[in-house]
Amino acid sequence: MLIAFALLVIVIGSVLFHLFAPWWITPLASNWKAMDDTLTITIVITGVFFVVLNLFVVYALWRFRHRAGQRAAYQPENRRLERWLIGVTTVGIAALLAPGLVVYADYVQPPANAMTVEVLGQQWQWRFRMPGASGKLGGVDPRFFSAANPFALDPADPAGQDNILVATNELHLPLGQPVKMLLRSHDVLHDFFVPQFRARMNIVPGQVSSFWFTPTKAGRYEAMCAQLCGVGHPAMRGYVVVESQADYQAWLKQQPSFAALLAPRPPANGAAPNALAVRGQAVAQTKGCVACHTTDGNPGVGPTWKGLFGKTETLKDGSTALVDEAFIRAFIRNPTARGIKGFAPVMPKLDVNDDELDALVAHIKAQAAR
Numbered sequence: 001m002l003i004a005f006a007l008l009v010i011v012i013g014s015v016l017f018h019l020f021a022p023w024w025i026t027p028l029a030s031n032w033k034a035m036d037d038t039l040t041i042t043i044v045i046t047g048v049f050f051v052v053l054n055l056f057v058v059y060a061l062w063r064f065r066h067r068a069g070q071r072a073a074y075q076p077e078n079r080r081l082e083r084w085l086i087g088v089t090t091v092g093i094a095a096l097l098a099p100g101l102v103v104y105a106d107y108v109q110p111p112a113n114a115m116t117v118e119v120l121g122q123q124w125q126w127r128f129r130m131p132g133a134s135g136k137l138g139g140v141d142p143r144f145f146s147a148a149n150p151f152a153l154d155p156a157d158p159a160g161q162d163n164i165l166v167a168t169n170e171l172h173l174p175l176g177q178p179v180k181m182l183l184r185s186h187d188v189l190h191d192f193f194v195p196q197f198r199a200r201m202n203i204v205p206g207q208v209s210s211f212w213f214t215p216t217k218a219g220r221y222e223a224m225c226a227q228l229c230g231v232g233h234p235a236m237r238g239y240v241v242v243e244s245q246a247d248y249q250a251w252l253k254q255q256p257s258f259a260a261l262l263a264p265r266p267p268a269n270g271a272a273p274n275a276l277a278v279r280g281q282a283v284a285q286t287k288g289c290v291a292c293h294t295t296d297g298n299p300g301v302g303p304t305w306k307g308l309f310g311k312t313e314t315l316k317d318g319s320t321a322l323v324d325e326a327f328i329r330a331f332i333r334n335p336t337a338r339g340i341k342g343f344a345p346v347m348p349k350l351d352v353n354d355d356e357l358d359a360l361v362a363h364i365k366a367q368a369a370r
């Protein structure tokens with residue numbers, strides 16, 4: 001009887017919790033109301049079954065409780081009952097699955113007027129690419145990848161020359177314009193997800209996945225990675241800004257084309273080291289340094305890079321050392337050789353080539369100058 005009572009409390013409590021819980025989905029900011037509708041259908045169907053089945057158990061526990069002199073009847077086969085159960089279960093499961101299939105078919109078939117945006121997922125950051133005036137995305141091949149060409153675009157492909165490359169984690173989109181998203185991974189499985197759009201898709205290495213949506217509300221929305229992709233996974237965030245067509249065009253003009261990035265850099269007279277530092281920032285993202293090192297002065301797992309360059313650090317053995325280029329280079333190459341006092345020796349040996357190391361050092365150095 002106690003179990004029957006406990007089940008009754010659980011059923012009533014669950015329904016009340018659902019009705020009165022403050023945690024519910026965020027307001028919708030895209031055309032995908034159908035996603036919310038399928039979610040509601042799922043909750044209603046599973047909710048009804050949850051209540052009915054548990055109340056039946058409560059009833060059976062009470063109605064057939066033990067009483068002196070009563071004997072249980074055993075009935076192993078009952079074709080009529082089995083037909084009913086199979087029938088009701090089939091209808092229930094079909095009703096759970098069918099709406100999702102209908103919505104998904106729509107979700108992967110963009111309208112003809114959709115603009116194209118490519119999302120590049122990489123441990124642990126987002127990048128975005130858009131076709132230029134030609135309307136075409138240029139070919140890519142992993143062998144073209146470098147710190148200077150993170151999209152791995154084919155430099156010989158004319159279609160790629162005018163591609164707009166967004167090297168930050170913030171994508172802007174015009175309000176009310178359908179967008180076809182193409183998703184590509186540089187390394188492992190990621191998942192691009194903007195909760196307010198109800199839109200997400202896995203990014204599988206070696207293939208291009210896609211979906212489409214129309215942003216219907218201006219605003220700045222957080223995009224996150226929704227597949228566990230390594231230690232930097234929680235830091236793999238970005239933003240999608242939905243704004244008027246005019247604001248979008250103004251933003252678009254500031255983004256460099258591939259051809260502009262390929263153009264030779266100015267010689268080393270103050271401009272070049274900056275470009276190198278910018279590249280180093282990308283390397284710090286790519287190699288996951290940002291998971292442990294901040295540039296805003298807040299301590300992380302490792303020392304902050306703000307003001308680190310030129311500082312004198314105390315080492316584990318009590319000696320002191322000036323943090324200069326040589327020190328940083330040696331430390332990155334062999335992080336555990338000389339521990340810094342106050343920090344656990346957990347920094348991994350990074351797989352960086354000499355170019356990337358130069359860029360990283362320039363980036364860390366740039367944090368001292370501010």
Ligand code: CUA
Binds near residue numbers: 234
């Ligand atoms: Cu990318 Cu988690």
